[in-house]
Amino acid sequence: MPKFSWLFSFFLFLTVPAAWACSVCGCGDPLQSSASAHPLAGAVRLDFQSIYLTASAQSDDDVTQTEAVRQVNFNATLNYSPSGDWTLTAMLPLVEKYWTLSAGDAPAVPGGTLADSGTPFGIGDVMVGARYFFWQDTDFKTKEHQALALSGGAYLPTGGTDFKSGVTGDNLDTHSQLGTGAFGFYGGLLYNHVWDDFTLSANFNVVAHTKALTSDSTSAVWDYAFGTSYTGGISGQYHLADDLAISLAVEGRYADADSKANDSQTAVVTAPNTGGTVLDLSPGFSWNLSGDSVLYAKVQVPVYTNLIGVQTVDPTYALGTQFLLH
Numbered sequence: 136m137p138k139f140s141w142l143f144s145f146f147l148f149l150t151v152p153a154a155w156a157c158s159v160c161g162c163g164d165p166l167q168s169s170a171s172a173h174p175l176a177g178a179v180r181l182d183f184q185s186i187y188l189t190a191s192a193q194s195d196d197d198v199t200q201t202e203a204v205r206q207v208n209f210n211a212t213l214n215y216s217p218s219g220d221w222t223l224t225a226m227l228p229l230v231e232k233y234w235t236l237s238a239g240d241a242p243a244v245p246g247g248t249l250a251d252s253g254t255p256f257g258i259g260d261v262m263v264g265a266r267y268f269f270w271q272d273t274d275f276k277t278k279e280h281q282a283l284a285l286s287g288g289a290y291l292p293t294g295g296t297d298f299k300s301g302v303t304g305d306n307l308d309t310h311s312q313l314g315t316g317a318f319g320f321y322g323g324l325l326y327n328h329v330w331d332d333f334t335l336s337a338n339f340n341v342v343a344h345t346k347a348l349t350s351d352s353t354s355a356v357w358d359y360a361f362g363t364s365y366t367g368g369i370s371g372q373y374h375l376a377d378d379l380a381i382s383l384a385v386e387g388r389y390a391d392a393d394s395k396a397n398d399s400q401t402a403v404v405t406a407p408n409t410g411g412t413v414l415d416l417s418p419g420f421s422w423n424l425s426g427d428s429v430l431y432a433k434v435q436v437p438v439y440t441n442l443i444g445v446q447t448v449d450p451t452y453a454l455g456t457q458f459l460l461h
Contacts, residue, residue: 174219179461222265234252266285335371371384
């Protein structure tokens with residue numbers, strides 16, 4: 136049997152869950168915190184994770200201006216395994232964003248560096264989902280375990296979408312709002328292979344959003360839809376000691392460009408400077424604090440980008456802990 140229990144040894148290094156600061160932010164499996172290689176019937180786990188990321192894009196209205204978002208998530212996730220094949224998950228994200236619009240050639244204040252800014256804070260889009268391990272194989276002689284699982288779920292439009300600028304009084308940019316204003320549906324496939332000291336895993340996921348549900352034509356998300364995204368990755372985790380493991384993953388994401396209403400609100404058009412491809416190299420570690428708790432950290436470093444329009448995506452950092460409650 137692996138030096139870590141299967142309950143805690145596998146879920147940590149699959150992915151950092153997607154955080155919607157931009158159309159190409161976040162490479163990963165929405166159910167990363169429930170992706171244990173061997174669900175235990177009746178197990179209840181509580182996960183707390185902090186995620187930090189930054190991204191920027193050229194303004195839609197003025198090519199001399201840049202919109203930038205700094206985002207911090209605190210995600211509380213509850214996982215319950217009603218059987219040895221199923222895990223049910225619910226995640227409540229608390230989100231803080233700091234959005235800025237550079238002055239460009241037309242500063243709001245002569246000599247000023249910013250034309251606008253905003254700091255939304257509150258609940259983001261809640262996520263619910265389930266993972267079903269439809270095939271598992273264990274060889275106790277060689278201490279190997281393999282599994283295949285299907286996952287699916289939804290992001291609910293619970294995050295605020297009506298935040299306004301304290302400078303101009305206008306709506307903040309769509310990507311600076313705490314929620315998407317839409318439902319997001321996802322599905323994926325997970326494979327893992329556990330040896331005595333090493334775990335290999337792979338996942339692929341698709342996330343598709345509906346158009347924002349609001350009928351208010353003055354809303355920041357009116358007639359807006361985030362592009363469908365395709366994410367996946369391969370991760371290897373090595374156990375250095377009974378209570379310490381390191382990992383390295385290669386993770387990627389391709390997102391279609393977003394769509395929105397045109398300025399005259401007569402047609403739906405492609406949103407500029409959204410979508411594209413990101414490939415990350417993601418090192419991480421975990422520390423088994425006790426039999427019932429694990430501390431973990433991970434960073435996703437973009438090593439290749441092919442983004443639509445003018446965009447930048449910086450590293451994403453994650454730090455968290457998970458507790459086995461039952």
